Amino acid sequence: MIEKVYNKKNLYALIVRSSYKKKKGVNFFTDKTATQQFGYMNHKKNHIILPHRHNKRRSKINFTTEVIIILEGILRVDFYDNKEKYLFSKKLYSNDLIMLSGGGHGFKVLKNTKMIEVKQGPYSLSMDKVKFDKTDESKIKFK
Secondary structure, three states: OEEEEEEOOEEEEEEEOOOOOOOOEEEEOOOOOOOOOOEEEEOOOOOOOOOOOOOOOOOOOOOOOEEEEEEEEEEEEEEEOOOOOEEEEEEEEOOOEEEEOOOEEEEEEEEEEEEEEEEOOOOOHHHHOOOOOOOOHHHOOEO
16 A cells, blocks of 8 residues: 655655555656655566666755665654644554655654665755754644
8 A cells, every 4th residue: 555645735755555565567656756766566586677777967856855664663753844833643564665755754663663764865964954843742643
């Protein structure tokens, strides 16, 4: 299953649940214009992906996106708008994947969690991130 998280028609996140399955081939979740792209591949034994290399080219990245893969555990993702106002939360479970592409976000580990994070580089903490206060726990709501 794939969930798209929107706020006022803006895509904030794309969640691929561990239950997602496609029978075969290559299936990308992001559109061709996204600055970070990811997809799901399912190939039979002995399928060959031809050797290849990627051309050097200049790309413009306006915002850092990040992909988080939950290896095990439960992680709460809190979504915020661009004015740092809390919107709602979602839970991610083992083998779920999320791409965060808009708005703000925070996390709370609900069960011991191991995860992998992927984002564009080079990354500069001082230039790429603005930290702000989290919402009060009593205001957490799941959507």
